[in-house]
Amino acid sequence: MTTVPDEPDVEALATELEAAREEREAVESRIASHGEQSVRAVDDAVDEALTLLARYEDSATGTGDFEAYLELQSLFVELVEGLPEELPEREQFEEANEALDQRTISKSDIEHAREALSVAGEVAALFDERQVAQQRVDDAEHAITKRLNAIERRLDELDRLRELGEVDLSAPTETLTEPIDRYNSAVREAFEEYRSAAPARELLRFVRTTRHFPLVGFQQPPEELVEYVENHPAGEEAVPTLLKYAGFSQSKLDHYVEDTTAFRTTVPVHRTYLDRLESEPLTVGNPPPTADELRHLSTELVSVVGRFADEETVALARELGSLARRDDYERLREAAVAEEELSADQREALRTGVHEEEYDRLSDERERLAELLYQ
Known part of the structure; x- marks a missing residue:
């Protein structure tokens, strides 16, 4: 911070x-x-x-x-x-x-x-x-404004630390994190298998369907790339294979792709997109989202993941919705957020009250500078 x-x-x-x-x-x-x-x-x-x-x-x-x-x-x-x-x-x-x-x-x-x-x-x-004197005033006021902005940011951070300091850090956060970790691991493995084996045509069709699920944030594929895989035999190859072809020489590529010109002007151009087409949009972040967000996300994930993953992975996605309906979800989530955000030094500072002293000092300084600036 x-x-x-x-x-x-x-x-x-x-x-x-x-x-x-x-x-x-x-x-x-x-x-x-x-x-x-x-x-x-x-x-x-x-x-x-x-x-x-x-x-x-x-x-x-x-x-x-x-x-x-x-x-x-x-x-x-x-x-x-x-x-x-x-x-x-x-x-x-x-x-x-x-x-x-x-x-x-x-x-x-x-x-x-x-x-x-x-x-x-x-x-x-x-x-x-007078112009020189005014510039000196402007510079002095700018320095105070800059200082006030820094103080305001720090006070906001201290307010946030206060909020985190009131969280029950002894809460069993693994109750939330372990099911989420199990789901994340399963969906990463399932998507990697799908990406490695499915035809690029099918994979991009899948990604395009996710535009109807706003919480599953896949970047949509470029239209010219979709058009290429839909209308050329190379679209039957998996994405890793197309990326391998993109590194071939012209003479070698002739043996694997019918229309090398169309391939060269489409696939290598969008190599970065294909390289970055990974499972992260299907995962749940850490710390976990709010209960409402997780419930809605779970519903979308069940529909999306079911298009390529096995029933066990879909069941783990469905379990996220049940997790979000726990009565103690928000309490556990707040503890998980605090665990993620608070360093050991910050926890010690909260325990000893050092941040309270800093908060009071900066508040006094803010008042003094604001009064001077706007008088």
């Missing part, structure tokens, strides 16, 4: 989420102090200003292109004059503009302008900071 990892613990998860939310709130507060639209305007203005500086840095500086120099000054002045008076850090744009208001512009003037815009750039970066 699943165990819940000890790390990260609830406090580590809680601390990270609280810190992430505080970081996001701090950024939101800074944005709110300027106004969403104002920060957006600063972001656009800084982006435009830096783009201008980068575009003209080489052509407008020193003894470069005089037209580029005039163009940079003109565009930068136009940008700054178009900014709202109340724009945050507007004076930084004006300082950058002054750095460019020279008879000639040097690389150092461009750098001065960039430095002047750095404070405005901090405002412009608030949207990116």
